[in-house]
Amino acid sequence: MTDDTVGPPETDDVLGPGWVARTLPLRPDALSRRGAPGPVATLVHRRPDADRPRPRTAVLYLHGFVDYFFHPHVADALADAGYDLWALDLRDYGRSIRPGRPANEITDLATYDEEIDTAVRLLRASHDRVVVMAHSTGGLTAALWADARRGRGLVDALVLNSPWLELRGNAFERTVLTQAIDVAGRVAPRLVVSRTARHYGEALHAASGGEWDYDLAWKPHAFDVRAGFARTVRRGHARVARGLAVDCPVLVLASDAAGPDDRWHEALLSTDSVLDPAQIAARAPLLGPDVTFVQVPGGAHDLALSPAPARVRYLAEVRRFLDTRVGTRPEQDADA
Template sequence: MGEWRPDILGDGFEQQTLPLGSDAEGEVVATLVRSRPHAGARLFGALREVDVLYVHGWSDYFFQTDLARFFTDRGARFHALDLRKYGRSLRPGQAPGYVAALDVYDADIAAALEVMGTSAEGRRLVLLGHSTGGLTLTLWAARHPGVADALVLNSPWLELQLGPLARQALAPIVQARARFDPLGTHPVVDLGFYTRAQRDLGTLPDSPEGWRPAQGFPTHPGWLAAIIAGHARVASGVDVGCPALVLLSARSTPALSWNDAMRATDSVLVVDDIARAATRISSTVTITRIDGALHDVFLSAPDARARAFDALDAGMRGLA
């Protein structure tokens, strides 16, 4: 087992590098971050037998300390995973965030769970995914039934922004290009409005250079084909094998030009489409729409953020 070292988040947070071999771009690693409960919470907290594994979204990494403390205050052991080629795991010369298939992340998640020791210690596992991480964990749980005891999804990217019909029409074109030009370039479509909304609200800390660019990472045909294939699997129906809690904003705002409503809506996904797609992932799905929430509901303005944590608390009380 590797060595735990101090993390950039400061006191109470540690990180461990998880070697994953190499690919055409060189060394590949994931990074596990942990925040342990204090003694009183561990002994008496309602979630003292629970381990949490958080997976971030696209162009992202783990920095949500309030989310970690929510769980550790209730006795849970909280871990977050910076996937290969993201954040703490990004190495020079790598295409940020690039994979050609989402099941590549099975190795990242397996390495994290081994270090966490959840199964060996007979503890319960809560998977918590945001946006692309929500899609990744949904598909992972469906491929590994019975491992997770609950799945919490924070604005999961379960459907393409253009909708299912456009996705089906676009898929053959994207797949064809992915075969002959997987690392080709796409036009920049992220105009930075989501980042601006977070900065206006004061919920976005300064990030190390390159970890969370204002307009997102460049995207590539191979990666987009992997995402569309994941959306198609969700659309056909999957079973994550455990209860799922899905947290979404009440409304979306198209990110075509800046609008003040972007400070209180999801300007990344079409939340109505995500809500419909979420009904196809489990026999027990709770969908909570949060008025005033951003794409990451836990980075919203104070009132909406409080409602998001209240909804999470209710879901975790059910698990406890």
């Protein structure tokens, strides 16, 4: 990408040789108007090979809650199939965390539209097609973003990895507790209402026996959930329940089984121990008229971090969907 009109130039990224990051300055918000640093997002990608033509389709990756992009193996799998992966660390997440700004907090998911719009505009300047691939809370955010921008031709497909489309829990939590959160999130948005369980993160991380090495300052095992965040997520769930009208093909993928989220167990990485796949399957058809749902047997909550063979199956399903519904090469356009 050669457009230097948005923020500083690219710099070397924490992922190491070949990876670069660009800081995207965002509009001032309430925090910055009170003296905090201004919000930023961060766009990450592998430096292109000068000897090879740039792929015609870009895939923009959006992370989940208390998360960031550390998935070069996903970029590798997509590159092998002819797709160019970029990743966006949203404001106050991962690479975009700034001192003086609370990490991983938001009171309106639509706030993220600014950085998604900016990233998509940049990618459309250098690619023919753009796909948004998103995980968990990022999946909810991406679906709401795509619905709000239908008819504009901004996105050619969505790929949603275990999207958070409904609250896991009992009927009381989904009704009475949600009503209480709606009030609390409006009057006391920073009130801590719960805390994420640490077991799934510990199962993932190399320091505690897992397969993946990532920055625990950016993706800690446990984190406080505040009322303002919970309120906007539940309002997003309500919008999904009423039905969206995303006007591009959507692939929704989830594990084939739920595991308990409140204790250590041997199936933490072979079940979804954060969300309920049955809820994801039930809500997926409400996203739009063209939705494909795929179960990944033995998948973890982040299907891309599942042990093989579930991870291999997940990536193969993504590539199959993209090849079928989006395409990568000039000859595919000619055949369309």
